[in-house]
Amino acid sequence: MSSVIEVRNLKKAYGSLIAVDDISFDVIEGEIFGMVGPNGAGKTTTIECIEGLCQQDEGSVQLLGMNPVEDRRKIANQIGIQLQESALPQRIRVAEAMNLFASFYERRANVDKLLDTMGLTEKRSSSFKKLSGGQKQRLFIALALINKPRVVFFDELTTGLDPQARRTMWELVRKIREQGCTVFLTTHFMEEAERLCDRVLIIDRGNLVSLDTPEAMIRSLGVENRLVFTLPGDQVAPELGNLPQVSHVEQFGERVVVYGQGARFASSVVYALEDAEVDFVDLRTEQPNLEDVFLSLTGEEMRE
Amino acid sequence: MKSFITLIWINLKLYLREPIATFFTLAFPPLMVVLFGAMYGNDPTPMLGGYGSMDVSMAGYTAMILSTVAFLGVPITISSNRESGVLRRFRTTPLRPVTYIIADILTNLVSTLIGMIGLVLVGWLLYRVRFEGQVIIIFLAVVFSGLSMFSVGYLIAGLAPGARSAQVIGMVIFYPMMFLSGSSIPLEVMPEAVQRISNFIPLTYVVRLLRGLWFGESWGEYKIETVILGVILVVCTALASHFFRWE
Numbered sequence: 001m002s003s004v005i006e007v008r009n010l011k012k013a014y015g016s017l018i019a020v021d022d023i024s025f026d027v028i029e030g031e032i033f034g035m036v037g038p039n040g041a042g043k044t045t046t047i048e049c050i051e052g053l054c055q056q057d058e059g060s061v062q063l064l065g066m067n068p069v070e071d072r073r074k075i076a077n078q079i080g081i082q083l084q085e086s087a088l089p090q091r092i093r094v095a096e097a098m099n100l101f102a103s104f105y106e107r108r109a110n111v112d113k114l115l116d117t118m119g120l121t122e123k124r125s126s127s128f129k130k131l132s133g134g135q136k137q138r139l140f141i142a143l144a145l146i147n148k149p150r151v152v153f154f155d156e157l158t159t160g161l162d163p164q165a166r167r168t169m170w171e172l173v174r175k176i177r178e179q180g181c182t183v184f185l186t187t188h189f190m191e192e193a194e195r196l197c198d199r200v201l202i203i204d205r206g207n208l209v210s211l212d213t214p215e216a217m218i219r220s221l222g223v224e225n226r227l228v229f230t231l232p233g234d235q236v237a238p239e240l241g242n243l244p245q246v247s248h249v250e251q252f253g254e255r256v257v258v259y260g261q262g263a264r265f266a267s268s269v270v271y272a273l274e275d276a277e278v279d280f281v282d283l284r285t286e287q288p289n290l291e292d293v294f295l296s297l298t299g300e301e302m303r304e
Numbered sequence: 305m306k307s308f309i310t311l312i313w314i315n316l317k318l319y320l321r322e323p324i325a326t327f328f329t330l331a332f333p334p335l336m337v338v339l340f341g342a343m344y345g346n347d348p349t350p351m352l353g354g355y356g357s358m359d360v361s362m363a364g365y366t367a368m369i370l371s372t373v374a375f376l377g378v379p380i381t382i383s384s385n386r387e388s389g390v391l392r393r394f395r396t397t398p399l400r401p402v403t404y405i406i407a408d409i410l411t412n413l414v415s416t417l418i419g420m421i422g423l424v425l426v427g428w429l430l431y432r433v434r435f436e437g438q439v440i441i442i443f444l445a446v447v448f449s450g451l452s453m454f455s456v457g458y459l460i461a462g463l464a465p466g467a468r469s470a471q472v473i474g475m476v477i478f479y480p481m482m483f484l485s486g487s488s489i490p491l492e493v494m495p496e497a498v499q500r501i502s503n504f505i506p507l508t509y510v511v512r513l514l515r516g517l518w519f520g521e522s523w524g525e526y527k528i529e530t531v532i533l534g535v536i537l538v539v540c541t542a543l544a545s546h547f548f549r550w551e
Contacts, residue, residue, distance in 0.1 A: 051396065053395070053396065073398045073400070076396065076397055076398040077398050081396040083389070083392060083393060083396065085389050085392075086389035086390070086392050086393040087388040087389040087390050087393065088390060088393065089318050089385065089390055091318050091321040091322065092314065092318060096314055096317070099310065100307075100310050100311065100314050101397065103306045103307040103309075103310040103311075104307045104397040104398055104399045105397070105398060106398075127321075143393075
């Protein structure tokens with residue numbers, strides 16, 4: 001496994017504001033690498049330094065073994081970029097935009113096939129200004145893939161999309177990776193990073209907070225799973241603290257929260273409840289997620 | 305090369321889809337011929353050197369089309385493309401910035417020429433306007449004056465903070481220039497004060513050059529005009545490339 005991106009001691013300030021402070025990491029070929037953090041954490045600055053759109057103050061960046069700023073045109077041929085903020089001429093049509101951008105590159109993907117993958121075939125004669133937010137975003141992805149890139153960059157891909165469109169986008173990103181393309185994305189949705197990324201870099205206030213797989217991050221927290229249920233009426237919960245998988249139990253009126261871990265945690269609790277013949281409702285398990293990881297590592301809630 | 309041609313082709317299509325731009329370059333000048341033709345006709349008058357009002361206006365209206373593109377088209381298109389992030393999107397591709405600009409300039413030249421052809425066609429159909437010059441010379445002069453005026457437009461685009469201000473600056477320059485340069489109304493019918501002011505209006509030199517060549521005079525007689533337009537071209541191109549911003 002080789003690195004396609006190598007970032008070493010990257011530092012970038014805008015005046016007195018330090019946007020990125022001494023960050024180092026590698027992105028491995030073929031992975032979906034996610035950079036998460038609140039707005040203003042330094043994600044866009046980092047991604048733009050890697051893309052060569054922004055020159056870092058200190059440190060070095062290698063993209064596909066090249067210097068992003070010095071070898072910008074050579075690199076531009078091999079990567080795809082979706083910018084957080086960009087636009088096309090209002091009256092350009094979808095197919096025209098695709099053909100125009102295709103003409104800029106040495107390698108070209110099949111325009112019809114790409115439009116089909118992005119669900120834009122019916123929109124090929126529509127002008128850019130008539131597209132919905134989701135359609136515009138899909139067009140920008142299509143444009144980012146038009147040169148069959150080796151690495152593709154998505155900056156806040158799903159911001160402004162409704163939950164369903166967001167899920168569709170995730171499917172697309174997985175498909176892109178299946179075709180052998182490395183994906184580098186930034187997001188401020190923890191859930192997106194957790195569901196989509198192989199590895200996640202958490203950044204906050206310009207600093208690298210953590211870098212690992214989402215699963216390992218959550219595991220390293222040592223946070224227990226929770227099983228929550230409600231006991232209607234005046235029922236008394238059976239003694240659950242004795243179960244080997246359970247660490248402790250909290251009861252707030254009718255609501256009971258059981259903490260514990262292990263493969264048989266949930267089933268052992270349910271079995272004990274059945275055994276005691278109590279009627280429980282609204283049973284659900286709650287697992288720690290990246291949201292909890294962020295909270296525990298930075299000591300604060302994710303700021304939107 | 306493929307990207308260059310595709311870019312020009314799509315730029316032209318975008319231009320034709322822009323109702324305001326097409327009105328001012330394609331419809332407005334023939335409309336002027338119809339309107340002013342109805343008012344003044346095209347009978348030869350001594351005041352216009354023995355030519356008719358419409359004969360003289362062909363060069364003037366061509367200068368007007370050219371300055372519409374230069375002062376209204378260029379600054380607004382470039383600065384709104386910059387403001388909305390279109391230029392930024394192009395910057396992420398291997399497209400060379402200079403290719404983008406040259407394609408843009410060529411597109412503007414082509415739309416100017418299309419407007420001019422439409423204008424002359426209407427002038428000829430309605431008034432059989434006289435043309436005594438050489439087509440190739442007029443063509444070269446339009447390209448030369450066009451480049452000179454466009455360079456001012458690109459400079460405005462570079463200096464203006466946003467699309468709105470670019471539009472305002474363009475209009476503030478364009479409208480007085482249109483009336484004071486003799487492009488819309490021949491200077492001969494203007495008061496002497498206006499004629500004196502016109503010496504400070506760059507477009508005046510475009511009108512003089514085109515009108516002279518239109519009636520078959522040699523380019524050599526227009527050294528002053530050529531030098532002034534050439535200096536504008538060189539200075540504004542240098543300034544424009546210095547002040548040009550992609551975002």
